[in-house]
Amino acid sequence: MTNQLGGLTALGDPTRRSIFERLRPGPRAVGELARDLPVSRPAVSQHLRVLKDAGLVIDRRAGARRIYQLDPDGLGALRAYLDQYWTRALAAYKTAVEQRPEEVS
Amino acid sequence: MTNQLGGLTALGDPTRRSIFERLRPGPRAVGELARDLPVSRPAVSQHLRVLKDAGLVIDRRAGARRIYQLDPDGLGALRAYLDQYWTRALAAYKTAVEQRPEEVS
DNA sequence: GGCTATGGTAAGTTTACACTTACCGTAAGT
DNA sequence: ACTTACGGTAAGTGTAAACTTACCATAGCC
Numbered sequence: 001m002t003n004q005l006g007g008l009t010a011l012g013d014p015t016r017r018s019i020f021e022r023l024r025p026g027p028r029a030v031g032e033l034a035r036d037l038p039v040s041r042p043a044v045s046q047h048l049r050v051l052k053d054a055g056l057v058i059d060r061r062a063g064a065r066r067i068y069q070l071d072p073d074g075l076g077a078l079r080a081y082l083d084q085y086w087t088r089a090l091a092a093y094k095t096a097v098e099q100r101p102e103e104v105s
Numbered sequence: 106m107t108n109q110l111g112g113l114t115a116l117g118d119p120t121r122r123s124i125f126e127r128l129r130p131g132p133r134a135v136g137e138l139a140r141d142l143p144v145s146r147p148a149v150s151q152h153l154r155v156l157k158d159a160g161l162v163i164d165r166r167a168g169a170r171r172i173y174q175l176d177p178d179g180l181g182a183l184r185a186y187l188d189q190y191w192t193r194a195l196a197a198y199k200t201a202v203e204q205r206p207e208e209v210s
Numbered sequence: 211g212g213c214t215a216t217g218g219t220a221a222g223t224t225t226a227c228a229c230t231t232a233c234c235g236t237a238a239g240t
Numbered sequence: 241a242c243t244t245a246c247g248g249t250a251a252g253t254g255t256a257a258a259c260t261t262a263c264c265a266t267a268g269c270c
Contacts, residue, residue: 012117015258030217043259045218064216064267082187120228135247148229150248169237169246213270223260230253240243
């Protein structure tokens with residue numbers, strides 16, 4: 001990865017974001033996730049694989065089912081990266097932009 | 106967009122993240138950005154268009170050149186969204202995960 | 211043992227999209 | 241006016257990747 005952040009690449013896909021958001025309230029099984037998504041269950045499995053490789057979710061088995069949940073560590077890393085990213089940028093730009101009235105096309 | 110967040114879709118592309126990161130230190134012209142990227146200048150223009158539509162950058166003209174810079178508002182919105190996203194999730198999961206020793210495959 | 215639910219994986223298709231070259235408009239310099 | 245820099249857009253191409261169906265493995269239930 002160019003910038004150590006597969007997380008953003010993983011969240012680039014809308015379907016994957018839908019899955020991600022459905023995981024926010026709490027752990028869910030694969031079939032449960034697929035049930036109210038417009039794609040097939042295998043598609044959901046593949047997306048979960050990507051999210052897992054990106055470190056955004058973790059999974060555990062519960063009998064015949066497999067439960068996925070958000071990975072706090074992965075989320076923390078993403079947040080830390082983004083924070084470090086614009087904590088500096090935001091403040092600097094905010095003032096710069098405000099005092100320089102530019103013509104935005 | 107499924108979840109009001111084109112920003113993440115825009116940042117999903119590695120090249121676009123490269124451009125985004127080169128914009129972090131400060132405003133840059135298009136040709137300047139393209140100079141040290143492995144893609145052509147038109148490609149950079151197209152990426153900037155996507156970033157602009159996503160509200161992540163703003164541009165202004167400076168003579169024959171066009172200067173792009175990060176859009177603090179867009180960045181703030183993205184940050185706010187992500188924050189609201191896992192401010193709740195993180196705390197809840199952190200404890201839940203720690204006290205439930207799961208078998209991660 | 212058979213039967214059903216659950217979910218991962220393989221294989222193939224099809225669409226999206228990141229890229230290229232070519233062209234055109236505009237701005238500044240001579 | 242001519243020329244050179246700058247950059248957006250159009251058109252076309254090629255590849256990645258998001259999907260599908262089909263198949264297989266495992267778990268629990270009767």
